[in-house]
Amino acid sequence: MNLLRIELHKILPYRTVWVILAIYVALMLLILFASSNVSINGQELGSQMYNLPQFWQTLTYIASFFNLLFGILMIVLVSDEYSFRTLRQQVIDGLSRMDLVLAKFYVALGLGVLATIFVLVLGLYFGLVHGQNHASDAIFGKIDHLSYYFLQAVGYMSLAMLFGFIIRKSGLAIIAFIAYAQVVEPLIHFRLPDNLDKYMPIKVLKTLTPMPAQDVLDQMTTPTELLSLPWAAVLAAGYIALFWAMSFYTLKLRDL
Amino acid sequence: MFISSNLSLKGVSVILEIDKLSKRYGSIQAVDRLSLQIEEGSIYGLLGPNGSGKTTTLGMVLDVIRPSSGSFSWFGQPVSRSTKHRLGALLETPNFYPYLTAQRNLEITADIKGADKKQIAHVLHTVGLSHRTHTTFKGFSLGMKQRLALAAALLNNPEVLVLDEPTNGLDPEGIAEVRELILRIAAEGKTIILASHLLDEVEKVCTHVAVLQKGVLRAEGPVSTILSAKDQLIISAENTVRLLEVLKQLPFVESYQPERDLVHLTLQEGYGAAEVNKAMFEAGVVLQQLTLRRKSLEAQFLEIIKQQA
Numbered sequence: 001m002n003l004l005r006i007e008l009h010k011i012l013p014y015r016t017v018w019v020i021l022a023i024y025v026a027l028m029l030l031i032l033f034a035s036s037n038v039s040i041n042g043q044e045l046g047s048q049m050y051n052l053p054q055f056w057q058t059l060t061y062i063a064s065f066f067n068l069l070f071g072i073l074m075i076v077l078v079s080d081e082y083s084f085r086t087l088r089q090q091v092i093d094g095l096s097r098m099d100l101v102l103a104k105f106y107v108a109l110g111l112g113v114l115a116t117i118f119v120l121v122l123g124l125y126f127g128l129v130h131g132q133n134h135a136s137d138a139i140f141g142k143i144d145h146l147s148y149y150f151l152q153a154v155g156y157m158s159l160a161m162l163f164g165f166i167i168r169k170s171g172l173a174i175i176a177f178i179a180y181a182q183v184v185e186p187l188i189h190f191r192l193p194d195n196l197d198k199y200m201p202i203k204v205l206k207t208l209t210p211m212p213a214q215d216v217l218d219q220m221t222t223p224t225e226l227l228s229l230p231w232a233a234v235l236a237a238g239y240i241a242l243f244w245a246m247s248f249y250t251l252k253l254r255d256l
Numbered sequence: 257m258f259i260s261s262n263l264s265l266k267g268v269s270v271i272l273e274i275d276k277l278s279k280r281y282g283s284i285q286a287v288d289r290l291s292l293q294i295e296e297g298s299i300y301g302l303l304g305p306n307g308s309g310k311t312t313t314l315g316m317v318l319d320v321i322r323p324s325s326g327s328f329s330w331f332g333q334p335v336s337r338s339t340k341h342r343l344g345a346l347l348e349t350p351n352f353y354p355y356l357t358a359q360r361n362l363e364i365t366a367d368i369k370g371a372d373k374k375q376i377a378h379v380l381h382t383v384g385l386s387h388r389t390h391t392t393f394k395g396f397s398l399g400m401k402q403r404l405a406l407a408a409a410l411l412n413n414p415e416v417l418v419l420d421e422p423t424n425g426l427d428p429e430g431i432a433e434v435r436e437l438i439l440r441i442a443a444e445g446k447t448i449i450l451a452s453h454l455l456d457e458v459e460k461v462c463t464h465v466a467v468l469q470k471g472v473l474r475a476e477g478p479v480s481t482i483l484s485a486k487d488q489l490i491i492s493a494e495n496t497v498r499l500l501e502v503l504k505q506l507p508f509v510e511s512y513q514p515e516r517d518l519v520h521l522t523l524q525e526g527y528g529a530a531e532v533n534k535a536m537f538e539a540g541v542v543l544q545q546l547t548l549r550r551k552s553l554e555a556q557f558l559e560i561i562k563q564q565a
Binding site for chain 1: 315318319320321322337340341343345347349351352353354355356360363364365367368369370408
């Protein structure tokens with residue numbers, strides 16, 4: 001807990017953190033308000049879209065677009081410690097390398113909790129105010145999507161943390177992280193058969209927030225083979241542990 | 257369980273023991289089988305030109321640089337959180353969060369070291385930064401940054417201070433203040449390990465010195481024996497031949513070297529210009545010139561390096 005307190009001392013007065021979080025909040029609100037006005041076949045999507053429990057899936061799918069933003073925030077926090085040489089100072093003053101990695105992992109968990117609570121609040125607000133179904137089984141019916149979203153956010157941040165610890169320079173690490181998540185792995189997916197690529201980290205993380213109209217899409221094209229949600233969750237937890245262990249060994253084998 | 261292996265034969269505690277410590281960066285041997293023992297209460301200087309391995313050595317014993325081989329122990333124990341909490345150290349540069357104030361930066365340090373936050377005002381006062389408590393670190397001058405690093409090192413009232421070029425970037429007044437501060441802290445019985453490329457600094461502040469060159473230990477011991485070379489006299493007389501004859505017979509002249517019409521001489525300890533003048537006068541030689549020249553520290557340093565090479 002002391003580690004988390006130390007991290008909070010660093011993060012709370014840091015403007016960059018607030019700016020990135022504000023961008024996330026603003027964009028989420030913008031998308032939700034704007035999409036209610038989208039009409040398909042002359043029918044407004046809005047009222048339908050906000051209907052719980054289906055809304056939880058839609059909402060977490062939209063929120064998943066911004067995992068890259070949290071990843072970038074994580075990279076900034078890790079690479080700062082290198083450029084300020086504060087990793088070095090903290091080890092001199094008494095922390096171990098394990099403490100350094102744990103502290104950042106706590107930050108990822110904390111940000112994940114924040115993002116999940118924000119999505120929960122959004123879901124309740126739009127679902128209850130604009131949606132039509134207010135029964136409790138509707139509200140809590142698919143609320144487990146929130147926990148999958150939490151796992152996904154922490155997963156992206158853990159991967160970003162690993163890039164930060166390995167590459168050290170923020171610009172380069174951000175580029176490498178986005179390139180891996182958006183370009184390199186998708187290219188590999190093209191080459192590999194579905195039954196293999198469904199186990200790759202980004203694919204696993206993406207599986208956690210399934211696209212709302214996936215079943216419709218699957219009817220029109222060849223269905224993509226994906227892991228079931230619980231299996232994807234188990235695998236994602238495994239990847240998080242792996243990224244965390246790799247970050248630790250990166251620090252352990254290096255001079256600070 | 258706790259057999260104090262950090263007691264030397266004389267009964268003085270050994271603070272830091274380094275045993276054949278080496279660090280290699282590719283083809284460069286930064287530190288080469290360095291062995292040292294630093295005793296409690298000493299002000300130990302690590303002296304050497306830039307690139308001689310001082311910072312690398314301190315980085316290894318401070319747990320931020322991985323040694324290629326060799327070992328070290330603090331207070332007779334391997335490095336750990338508890339040994340680290342007994343030290344205060346600044347390595348190479350002052351390392352702080354630029355967007356945080358002096359106070360908030362030190363709060364983080366205090367949290368890590370397990371120090372009482374009430375000490376912050378006190379250490380800021382000690383280094384003369386009280387009026388800057390609420391200024392962000394990025395607005396500090398290099399000298400102020402260095403002082404803040406000293407303040408951070410002093411938190412938790414450590415038994416040992418490890419200071420890497422602590423006067424770097426300070427103006428002459430600041431340098432004098434930091435040196436005075438070091439002596440004041442040492443007077444409280446603390447051990448200080450100081451790396452410096454300034455001979456003058458080591459001579460003024462330290463009790464012991466280790467001279468490093470290209471990662472190799474060239475000389476080690478009390479400052480008085482390593483750095484005190486005897487002074488030189490320069491004399492001349494009208495009759496240089498006669499002068500040299502007399503010099504040959506004087507028992508307290510250790511060596512002499514004629515150079516054109518001047519003669520450079522080194523005397524044994526306890527003798528000075530007066531004895532030379534008196535002996536010459538008694539022998540009927542009148543000196544035209546008698547100058548005392550202190551050997552420069554730089555010359556001594558080069559001598560140490562040459563002797564051992």
